[in-house]
Amino acid sequence: MSFRIDPRLPLTGEVRRILGEEIGKALAHLAAAHDRPEPALHKCRKRLKSARALLRLVHSGNETFCQTENQCYRQVAALLAGPREATALVETIDRLAAAFPEHVAGGGLDSVRDRLIARQHEMHAGAGLDAAVGAATAACEEGLVRIERLLLPDLPEHAADVLADGARKTLRRARKALDRAGSRGEAEDFHDLRKAAKTHSMHLSLLGRLWPTPIKVRRKAVDELGEKLGELHDVFVMRALLEADDEPLGDAQDTKLLGKLLKRSEKSLKKACLAGAADLFGDNPKRSTKKLARNARDDLAGPAPQEETGVPVG
Numbered sequence: 212m213s214f215r216i217d218p219r220l221p222l223t224g225e226v227r228r229i230l231g232e233e234i235g236k237a238l239a240h241l242a243a244a245h246d247r248p249e250p251a252l253h254k255c256r257k258r259l260k261s262a263r264a265l266l267r268l269v270h271s272g273n274e275t276f277c278q279t280e281n282q283c284y285r286q287v288a289a290l291l292a293g294p295r296e297a298t299a300l301v302e303t304i305d306r307l308a309a310a311f312p313e314h315v316a317g318g319g320l321d322s323v324r325d326r327l328i329a330r331q332h333e334m335h336a337g338a339g340l341d342a343a344v345g346a347a348t349a350a351c352e353e354g355l356v357r358i359e360r361l362l363l364p365d366l367p368e369h370a371a372d373v374l375a376d377g378a379r380k381t382l383r384r385a386r387k388a389l390d391r392a393g394s395r396g397e398a399e400d401f402h403d404l405r406k407a408a409k410t411h412s413m414h415l416s417l418l419g420r421l422w423p424t425p426i427k428v429r430r431k432a433v434d435e436l437g438e439k440l441g442e443l444h445d446v447f448v449m450r451a452l453l454e455a456d457d458e459p460l461g462d463a464q465d466t467k468l469l470g471k472l473l474k475r476s477e478k479s480l481k482k483a484c485l486a487g488a489a490d491l492f493g494d495n496p497k498r499s500t501k502k503l504a505r506n507a508r509d510d511l512a513g514p515a516p517q518e519e520t521g522v523p524v525g
Contacts, residue, residue, distance in 0.1 A: 214261065215419045218507055222370040223363040226269055229417070231358050233262040234284075234351050241348045248335040249298050252291050255347070259288045264413035268377035272363040272370075280354060287350045290343040296448065297331040303445040307472045319468035323460050330459070371507035374418065375500045381410045382496035389488045396481060398447040404488055405440035408433055411491075423502035429491070436487040443480040446473055 214233070216225045240255035263281050270277040304324045308315045334340070364370050385407035392400040412433040415422055422429070450473050452460050460466050 214413075214416050216374070216417050218370075218421060221365040222269070222272070222373065223361060223365055226265060226363060227358050227361055229265055230262055230280075230361070231355060233258045233265070234355050234358075237262070237287075238348060238351050238355075241344055241351065244340070244344050248294060248340060252295050253298070256288050256291055256295055259284045260409060261413055263288075264410045265417060267381060267410055268414055268417055269363055269373055270380070271376045272373040273361060276357075276361050280357065283350060283354055287347045290347050294331075294334040294340060294343070297327070297334040299445050300449055300452075301327045301331055303442070303449055304469075306442065307469075307476060310476065311472050314468060314472060320472075322465045323469050326460055367508055371504050374421070374507050375504035378411075378414050378418065378503055379496045379500040381407055381414060382492060382500065385411060385488070385492040386496060389485070389492050392481075392488070393485055398444075401440060401443055401447070401481070401484065404484070405437065405444055408437045408440060408488070408491075412437055418503065418507075421503055421506045423506065432487065432491055436484065436491060439480055439484050439487065443477065443484055446477050446480065449473055450477070 214229060216222070216229070237255045237258035240251045240258065244251040244255065263284050266277040266281045266284075270281075301324065304320055304327060308320055364373055385404060388400060388404035388407050391397075392404050412430060415426060415430045415433065420426065449460075449469075453466055453470055453473070458466075460469065
């Protein structure tokens with residue numbers, strides 16, 4: 212089955228199906244986390260983000276259920292954030308080394324990287340990880356049971372309004388975050404923009420051909436923006452560690468080069484992210500989502516798919 216809402220089927224059933232698949236896959240990754248923590252935790256968090264994006268898309272159709280479940284999976288993702296962040300910081304050092312080879316040729320980042328590797332190993336071992344995985348597993352298993360309680364509007368015109376409303380709210384969120392990032396440029400502004408861009412990317416997948424613009428071109432642009440915003444987020448996290456009073460990355464002498472490269476990388480990434488986000492989210496969200504609603508109504512009112520009728524669909 213696919214991560215896409217079939218507009219010719221009842222919305223309740225489609226959302227239950229996709230939500231169950233995503234949480235089921237998250238549980239499978241949690242089961243693998245003890246043997247292979249790095250890839251398993253990363254994949255699990257991606258599934259949780261997909262589930263939360265789906266809940267955001269249909270939020271107006273059942274606000275109580277969607278808000279409660281979204282909060283649940285946000286807490287589960289937070290349990291696993293530390294180990295994943297530890298890996299991301301090692302990857303950030305490696306990206307800096309690749310971007311500025313002439314500056315690191317003398318091994319100026321080696322001591323910092325060694326400390327981050329040690330921190331990563333500590334995060335991925337011991338009782339702390341076991342406890343986090345256990346709590347996350349229990350929460351996801353309980354969430355699977357609750358899926359059957361979900362009820363959404365299934366009448367074509369009402370289901371179309373629910374989908375359009377969810378997509379529009381995410382676009383508005385992205386637009387507001389873009390405005391704040393452009394005017395203030397704080398880490399939290401770019402983090403909000405990143406979350407909105409990731410959610411919008413998943414909405415494009417969920418809505419498929421209902422989206423009124425060339426879907427493949429837009430999805431590629433959104434995914435590229437999300438990657439850059441992710442790299443920028445890791446730079447912000449690294450800078451916070453660099454400025455911490457307990458000097459977890461080393462003393463001023465060991466981290467002087469790192470601070471210099473982080474500033475250069477941050478400046479470049481901010482510029483690229485603002486330009487990419489302006490192209491994607493600069494328009495009024497109502498423009499796209501009005502057509503989305505019309506497309507959804509047309510498809511929801513159309514013939515049932517082949518597997519429902521047994522008659523080939525032309």
